Amino acid sequence: xxxxxxxxxxxxxxxxxxxxxxxxxxxxxxxxxxxxxxxxxxxxxxxxxxxxxxxxxxxxxxxxxxxxxxxxxxxxxxxxxxxxxxxxxxxxxxxxxxxxxxxxxxxxxxxxxxxxxxxxxxxxxxxxxxxxxxxxxxxxxxxxxxxxxxxxxxxxxxxxxxxxxxxxxxxxxxxxxxxxxxxxxxxxxxxxx
Amino acid sequence: xxxxxxxxxxxxxxxxxxxxxxxxxxxxxxxxxxxxxxxxxxxxxxxxxxxxxxxxxxxxxxxxxxxxxxxxxxxxxxxxxxxxxxxxxxxxxxxxxxxxxxxxxxxxxxxxxxxxxxxxxxxxxxxxxxxxxxxxxxxxxxxxxxxxxxxxxxxxxxxxxxxxxxxxxxxxxxxxxxxxxxxxxxxxxxxxxxxxxxxxxxxxxxxxxxxxxxxxxxxxxxxxxxxxxxxxxxxxxxxxxxxxxxxxxxxxxxxxxxxxxxxxxxxxxxxxxxxxxxxxxxxxxxxxxxxxxxxxxxxxxxxxxxxxxxxxxxxxxxxxxxxxxxxxxxxxxxxxxxxxxxxxxxxxxxxxxxxxxxxxxx
Numbered sequence: 398x399x400x401x402x403x404x405x406x407x408x409x410x411x412x413x414x415x416x417x418x419x420x421x422x423x424x425x426x427x428x429x430x431x432x433x434x435x436x437x438x439x440x441x442x443x444x445x446x447x448x449x450x451x452x453x454x455x456x457x458x459x460x461x462x463x464x465x466x467x468x469x470x471x472x473x474x475x476x477x478x479x480x481x482x483x484x485x486x487x488x489x490x491x492x493x494x495x496x497x498x499x500x501x502x503x504x505x506x507x508x509x510x511x512x513x514x515x516x517x518x519x520x521x522x523x524x525x526x527x528x529x530x531x532x533x534x535x536x537x538x539x540x541x542x543x544x545x546x547x548x549x550x551x552x553x554x555x556x557x558x559x560x561x562x563x564x565x566x567x568x569x570x571x572x573x574x575x576x577x578x579x580x581x582x583x584x585x586x587x588x589x590x
Numbered sequence: 591x592x593x594x595x596x597x598x599x600x601x602x603x604x605x606x607x608x609x610x611x612x613x614x615x616x617x618x619x620x621x622x623x624x625x626x627x628x629x630x631x632x633x634x635x636x637x638x639x640x641x642x643x644x645x646x647x648x649x650x651x652x653x654x655x656x657x658x659x660x661x662x663x664x665x666x667x668x669x670x671x672x673x674x675x676x677x678x679x680x681x682x683x684x685x686x687x688x689x690x691x692x693x694x695x696x697x698x699x700x701x702x703x704x705x706x707x708x709x710x711x712x713x714x715x716x717x718x719x720x721x722x723x724x725x726x727x728x729x730x731x732x733x734x735x736x737x738x739x740x741x742x743x744x745x746x747x748x749x750x751x752x753x754x755x756x757x758x759x760x761x762x763x764x765x766x767x768x769x770x771x772x773x774x775x776x777x778x779x780x781x782x783x784x785x786x787x788x789x790x791x792x793x794x795x796x797x798x799x800x801x802x803x804x805x806x807x808x809x810x811x812x813x814x815x816x817x818x819x820x821x822x823x824x825x826x827x828x829x830x831x832x833x834x835x836x837x838x839x840x841x842x843x844x845x846x847x848x849x850x851x852x853x854x855x856x857x858x859x860x861x862x863x864x865x866x867x868x869x870x871x872x873x874x875x876x877x878x879x880x881x882x883x884x885x886x887x888x889x890x891x892x893x894x895x896x897x898x899x900x901x902x903x904x905x906x907x908x909x910x911x912x913x914x915x916x917x918x919x920x921x922x923x924x925x926x927x928x929x930x931x932x933x934x935x936x937x938x939x940x941x942x943x944x945x946x947x948x949x950x951x952x
Contacts, residue, residue, distance in 0.1 A: 413933055414918075415804075421917025422910075425632050429913065432631040441636045 451533060456517045458534040459508055461549065462527055469549075470527035473501040477519035477528055485512035486519060506549035510537055605708045609692055618849040619654050625849075625912050626653075632916045661845075664838035669736065672835065676735035681836070681843035683728030688851035690721045694775055695857050698867045698897035699874070701889065706897075707776070714775035715763060718858065719756070722813060725851065726752045729815075729822065732844070733832035744831025747923060748815060748822035754930050755812035755819075761938035762805035765945040766862060769798045779866040783873070788881060792870045795863035801941040803863045805934050810855050812926065814848070817915035821923050856907035860900065864907070867900035 410416055431437045442449055451457075462470045473490035491504035519528050539545060594600050623638070627650065630637025639650035668674060694714050696707035711717060726749055733745020767773060770781035784793045796803045812819040823831040833844045860866060871877055872895060877885040887895075921929065 413804075413937075414929070418914070418918060422913055425913045425917045428634060429628065429632050432634060438634045439631075439636060440634050443636070 448535070451535060453531075455533065455535075456515045456520075456530040457532045458510065458537060459513075459519070459528055459530055459547070460532050461506060462529060469502055470525050471503050471506065472499050472525055472527070473503040474524065476522040476524065480518045480522040482516060482518065483512045483514045485509040503549060508547045509545060510547055511542065511545040601704070602708060605706075606693075609697075609708065610689065613697070614689060614692055614850055614853065615846075617853045618846055619658075621849045621852060621908060622657065622845070623650060623654050624908070628909065628912050629916060632913065658842070661838055661842040666838050666840070667835075669738070669835045671737035673735040673737075676731045677835075678840075680728050680732035680735060681833075681840050681847070683731065684725045684847040685728075685843050685850070687721045687724035687728070688847045688854055690724075691718060691851070691854040691858065694718055695854075695861050696776065696779060696867065697857075697900055698893050701893045705776075706893075710774065710776045712774050715767065715773045715778075719760060719763075722759075723752075723756060725813075725847070728844075728847070729832045732836065736832075736835035738835050740828040740830070741832050741834045743828050744822045744824075744834065747824075747828075748832055751812055751815070751819065751822060751923075751926055754927065755809045758805055758930055758934045758938055759809040759813065761935065761942060762799075762802045762809060763862070765799045765802040765938075765942050766795055766806075768942070768945050768949055769793075769795075775861065778862060779868070782865040783868045785871075789871070789878060792865055792868065794865040794868075796865075799863070799941070799945070801937060802945075805938050805941070806863065807859065808929075808934060810859060811911065811914065812930070814851055814855055814911075816852070816911060818918035818921050819926055820920055821926060824920060852908060852911060853904065856904045856911065857900075859907045860903035864903045866903075867896040869895060869899040872896065872899075 408416075428438060432439055464470055473488055475488055475490070478486040478488050485508055487505065487507040487509070488503050489505035490501040493499050493502040515530070517530055520530055537545065595604075627637040629635075637650065638653045639647050641647065641650060641652035641656040643652060668677065693708040694711070694717060696705065696710075698706045700706065729748035729752070730745045733741040733743075733748070736742075766778070770778045772778060772781070778795075782792065782794050785791060786793060791797065811817075815822050821827075828834070833841060836844060871879045872887075872892065873884075874889070874892060875884060876887040876892070
């Protein structure tokens with residue numbers, strides 16, 4: 398059998414491992430003192446207090462967007478529910494009572510975040526830019542399974558860390574009077590009269 | 591009351607209590623955390639720092655408490671097939687040998703008639719070697735009594751390694767004994783405060799016996815079964831070696847003994863080779879460098895400075911031992927034996943012969 402003999406010439410001192418030990422000690426102490434004195438090379442992030450910056454296109458937890466008058470943008474077209482590969486979006490539509498520029502709005506918009514695979518297809522499918530995944534909420538962790546069922550209002554703004562929502566903790570307008578004055582929505586005559 | 595304090599027996603008991611509870615146990619407990627912290631710094635991590643009381647973490651110092659509590663609350667477990675008697679007594683051998691070492695090492699120079707050393711026997715070094723061999727019993731009995739093959743393998747490795755490295759430990763110390771011409775620790779310590787070249791270079795062990803120091807250091811690492819000589823514990827091969835079946839406070843004894851002996855060995859290295867508590871050019875009366883005039887210092891200040899110096903040296907030795915753990919991979923068992931018998935042994939004998947010749951001729 399052919400055997401390839403590898404000869405390692407480490408020299409006289411190398412047989413006592415001394416140069417290797419000294420080189421190792423040099424490397425180790427360089428890291429030790431640089432980290433001890435200047436904290437320079439430490440790559441660990443103190444996670445819950447300090448968060449790693451994430452990319453803008455990162456797909457975090459969903460949110461539902463609003464018009465400037467405070468109305469929900471979603472028109473309950475069911476495209477996202479249809480395309481969702483994990484079947485985690487559950488919508489019930491209802492007739493929009495105030496804003497007559499749209500026909501429907503979602504009376505129920507639930508996302509089961511435990512089933513969601515964060516593929517982002519719902520965002521791409523949405524024709525109204527009503528659903529987005531730009532909340533930068535990276536980790537969802539609860540002690541109760543039911544807390545993963547995000548209802549419509551949670552997706553809108555009631556989640557405390559939902560930082561991209563403009564109308565945080567403002568309830569959805571229940572009438573046209575409550576809608577903001579610079580409304581772009583077209584209001585049907587019979588309702589205003 | 592004062593007469594009681596002057597009584598040498600009472601003094602010795604007080605010294606033992608002081609040493610055990612204020613030096614040995616706190617430093618060993620701190621080292622368990624320090625090793626993790628220092629390892630983290632070396633590996634560009636942050637290390638443990640989450641254990642807290644309220645909002646205070648104090649750089650993770652509460653991890654000592656948390657670990658202690660966890661170990662104390664664990665089940666006291668005897669696996670099937672153990673020899674209960676040997677299983678119970680095995681941890682105490684290592685603990686005993688680690689703690690007794692401190693009785694012989696001075697932590698600072700005497701203040702008046704009061705020495706900061708528990709006993710100063712005329713066979714000091716022999717006693718240290720004898721106590722150190724005791725920890726082998728702990729390893730062997732622990733591995734044997736557990737009725738576990740990993741434990742047995744670890745015990746066999748530990749005994750073979752420690753017994754053979756004790757030989758090199760002795761050989762490397764022989765040169766030192768020739769230079770300082772005494773087995774008594776206080777004589778060796780005093781000998782290291784003498785100077786060459788009209789008070790310029792101190793006669794520290796590392797300067798009079800550089801090769802002896804290297805062999806001694808290597809043998810100490812092997813005696814403590816620390817990396818790179820941690821084949822007896824080798825996590826990746828035999829899980830934990832001889833103490834594999836231990837849990838709870840019995841495991842804590844092994845764990846604590848390891849760190850106590852780390853402090854003890856660091857103290858031993860600094861005592862024998864790094865000039866003990868002596869700071870260069872700090873004499874009993876004050877500072878004196880070469881032929882420059884003496885800067886006088888009060889005795890209590892000298893004693894205190896020497897205590898600080900000794901602490902610094904011990905800390906440095908602990909750091910060095912821990913750093914070596916992260917700079918070298920584990921030796922194979924045949925490599926351990928080869929390094930010992932083929933390289934360190936001839937080198938040690940050569941060093942001894944040269945030392946004797948130089949001492950005789952000059």
